[in-house]
Amino acid sequence: MLKLYLFISLMCLVRSDTDEPCPSFTRLSFHSAVVGTGLNVKLMLYTRKNLTCAQAVSPTDLGSLNVTKKTTFIVHGFRPTGSPPVWIGDLVEGLLFVEDMNVVVVDWNRGATTVIYSHAAGKSKNVAVVLKEFIDQMLANGASLDNIYMIGVSLGAHIAGFVGEMYDGQLGRITALGYREPLGNIDFYPNGGADQPGCPQTIFGGLQYFKCDHQRSMYLYLSSLRENCTITAYPCDSYRDYRNGKCVSCLTPQKESCPLLGYYADHWKDYLKEKDPPMTKAFFDTAEEKPFCMYHYFVDILTWNKNIRRGDITIKLRDKAGNITESKINHEPATFQKYHQVSLLARFNQDLDKVAAISLMFSTGSIVGPKYKLRILRMKLRSLAHPERPQLCRYDLVLMENVETVFQPILCPKLQM
Template sequence: MLGLCFFLSLMCLARSDTGETCPSFTKLSLPSAVVGTGLNVRLLLYTRKNSTCAQIISSKFLGNLNVTKKTTFIIHGFRPTGSPPVWIEELVDSLLSVEDMNVVVVDWNRGATTVVYNHASSKTRNVAEVLKEFIDQMLVEGASLDNIYMIGVSLGAHISGFVGEAYYGQLGRITGLDPAGPLYNEKPPEDRLDPSDAQFVDVIHSDIDALGYKEPLGNIDFYPNGGLDQPGCPKTIFGGFQYFKCDHQRSVYLYLSSLRENCTITAYPCDSYRDYRNGKCVSCGPSWQEPCPLLGYYADNWKDYLKEKYPPMTKAYFDTAEKKPFCIYHYFVDIITWNKNIRRGSITIKLRDKAGNTTESKINHEPAKFQKYHQVSLLARFNQDLEKVAAISLVFSTGSVVGPKYKLRILRVKLRSLAHPERPQLCRYDLVLMENVETAFQPILCPKLQM
């Protein structure tokens, strides 16, 4: 059992240095985790006036907390080595940069630090009780539940749910960042985070096959890359600790990306990741006069539309790049062929601008079926957004190593941006692709009336 618990301990996140001149997140070590720690919850307040130096607050002392402003609680999860989460400082800074609010870091490292995951999990309701006592005092001082926002990571997501349940779902918002799965999977709603715990609950699932919770838990549940293996994370145990924690931790970094001006991650409501990858779930966005949900901090901009148009628990899918800020830019590649016989295969498309910048997408989720005079719409994903495309190249492949090489005779190919539907659509007519041979061409503007 201890071996299993130690494996689960790899849910930990990495280290972070904090200044010694101000109150900082509790730093412990592996020996403390082996011995175990008793629960001690510390609340660290940051505002724009003290963005780099925390103030210790409690239900008996609210300090500089302004009850008329939004208060965002950041609640971490299991800490099997006792080190502070590496992302804490960046998340605090980013939140304060986008809005003038109170940010309260809930430091329950003494309690979360243990090699026995079950011991940390057993303390989550106690943490919630401390937070309820604190929020009760905020309400006495004039705060509103509408202005309470909780960001819970792993076990912290379920702690947020317990607090929300205590207020009968009247908290303004809860964001769950890869809520913990072990010991919570298949639990009833009262024993975990669920959509009724706040007025709006959004969840990012990034490790559903290991440390995270698989099923939907919110009003909208985001599944980056299907919620499974995250690009850029180690694929084998030779990646060390990163192999175990990278997917789980990615939810935090995706949320952080939403706080940057240069990265807006759009997600697409869909029944499954497969349908999303096959381009069946992109019926939202400016070109359809219907907003798509945005991942992360601004996800609640979609809550009113969600209530009107979508089921109470909606899944949304999207892909990401391997590195920060993880943004992917979606295009549709519409192809009409005139081969007499059906051709099955994948398309690789490369874009180039006048400056020589290039970006490539291999559309090979499933082989496409090209039939005479039928349009096939393929969803292409690029790591880079080229504002003005000067050249396009295509490669057709059946994936066959032996056997004859085929031709794909294209009557028309059209490129249209989903992220920027206002951009002109680009076309090319009468094109022949030799299998596994890159064919480059300069596109022309499509006729405006063409669909």
């Protein structure tokens, strides 16, 4: 009798909303967050046939869900103001744009809406139980665990993890957006995983100061669905090693391609599909605004100064149309020694196909004291994203400190590595 009681009580958590012709995400107010909300889980199915009008589904009614197709669950997190997540519609549309699938939006706003995080967190396992009941019904109708994909955002990532644990890690895939410590088969760290470019750096940025960095993971994921750029990540032990250009071996012909951020991350290497694949950290940088892509180049500099020089390099590229893109390589001073080549990883927010002019500027960062020169025997620019492009060179340059030097590059000799 106890088991029957538990089953009934959990089923009551699911709201079908059959009276709504097009169920919509629950919209609550800040007042609801203050007084608190009881848990009520609402499941809404979207497909390419009903892209703009959801269908209410539940563990007892799968609706028109096609169990032979992939089913992607979207699980939101903590909602301290009660408003719907602004990204929900874009994510549904983007997923259905790239693949014909079932998309199930898990609306547990009644439960997630509270000003006390622990109250919402305490309800998360109950949400996972409801999702398990729904998936169990799918399996009973012929679905496969391999075809189930869960995207969890913030506290929703924990819910997705609970569901995965209930199936002993046999779900097809889980994407968790909003946790810093390594947990997955591959963990992506944009800009090192801390402060994100374009987000407010102080409390004077208002509400965005508290949520911008955290929400960026979702917008980076969205960029993998509809934007005209692909964000490449680089497996690496640390962000510092990545910035120092030590982690680009996945781009060599002898290696497989580098992992891609977002929806297509599971295309990287067969070992991600193994039973117990190793954990991998992957780092990358982003631009401040959409579509966030950065384009990586190596700037190889061979110097002939008698004395060692330490400093930063700023490089600008310009094409014939006048488009200019800039990279400041200043995360740590580079060390330039006589007849020693230094390879610096430059990151640009535009990809200029044909570079007509290059400028370099050297700086030691010193405010007082003498100005130094950096004598360059050879500068070479090579694209990591497009290694088939000709490498560009320039010889016998003298950079005066803090003075921008502009020049036209020439093609490097083909035998030059």
